[in-house]
Amino acid sequence: MNTQTPPIGAKVLLVEDDKFTALTTARRLADRGHQIRVVHDGEAALQTLEGEEFEVVLLDMILPGMSGLETLAHVRKTKSQTELPIIIVTSLEDVDSIVTGLHNGANDYITKPANLEVMIARIETQSTLRRLNLESIRAREAEALSALIITYHHELNNPLAIALGYLRLLKEKNPDLKEIERIEKALNRMSDVVRKIGFASQGPIETVPYSGGAGKLIKLSNE
């Protein structure tokens, strides 16, 4: 239908009960390179969002059953504005819905009849903001993790070196004491782990599943 170059497509959930509007909007957005999933009510939207990840939600305000505002409130219990941008779609006259929606976690709004170019611009803006925000959060998390590893490495390495030093003194005075040999072996093992943690802080951090429960372990290697 359209010959313009498709932009980078966003995965969009369209919540619209009017089948005509849903179909035309979905077709036109798909023609412009976006990946569209359509549901016709709030309950279906919540169900879909539980099992699938979307970059943007276009949410009509007047829906059968659960209203658009109620659906928005439900989504915001589990997903923040950064994780999932929601653009409310409403008629121009419905200023109350626009204001209430924006106060209750909508990222933006579009009025009906929605102009395609405006709709696409707003979807792309929200999708880009989401990506940048998530990248920034991941970068901050990686930075915090790296700082944590360096701190552990530093704080463990110093007392360990002191402990090993005194142990060697003890060993010279008591060369036949087997317990000292066992302590030395354990401390050397700890020293090796600390060295590996030091390597881990220098490059990209890899994780492996933790067999002892939930969560992950940092993968340690010699270099």
Add this chain to the structure above:
Amino acid sequence: MKEARDENTSGGSGDTEVDLDRALNHFSSSLDDLEEAFALFRDFFPQMVSDVEHSFTSPEARDRTRAIHTLKGALSNFYPRTLVAQLQELENRSHTEEPNALRSAWGKALAHLQVFLHQMEATLHQTKREQNAG
């Protein structure tokens, strides 16, 4: 709020009209897209009208509001401004007024709708012919 000023609909009633430039602009100046959407609207139109008429038998005012709102929303893609304003007024009244009080206004709106559909179809046909000839 430029969008809000531009898209403000006029109140009152009057003849239905086709604003082809506005409708085309809404469909990114693509006559093919506009034609396709209008054909789709015609397919959905009987069901939307039936939903409004059925809502007059419902005890729930919100059923009428929603049915009229849906029809108005779909129609507004083609910019018949006075007709959309008529349906908006009907939607506003549907919150509080009884079905019988709305029937007459709905009858008039429906008649205007039928005229608009014919006008729009004729305009699209004519425009397409001119486009092909040019």
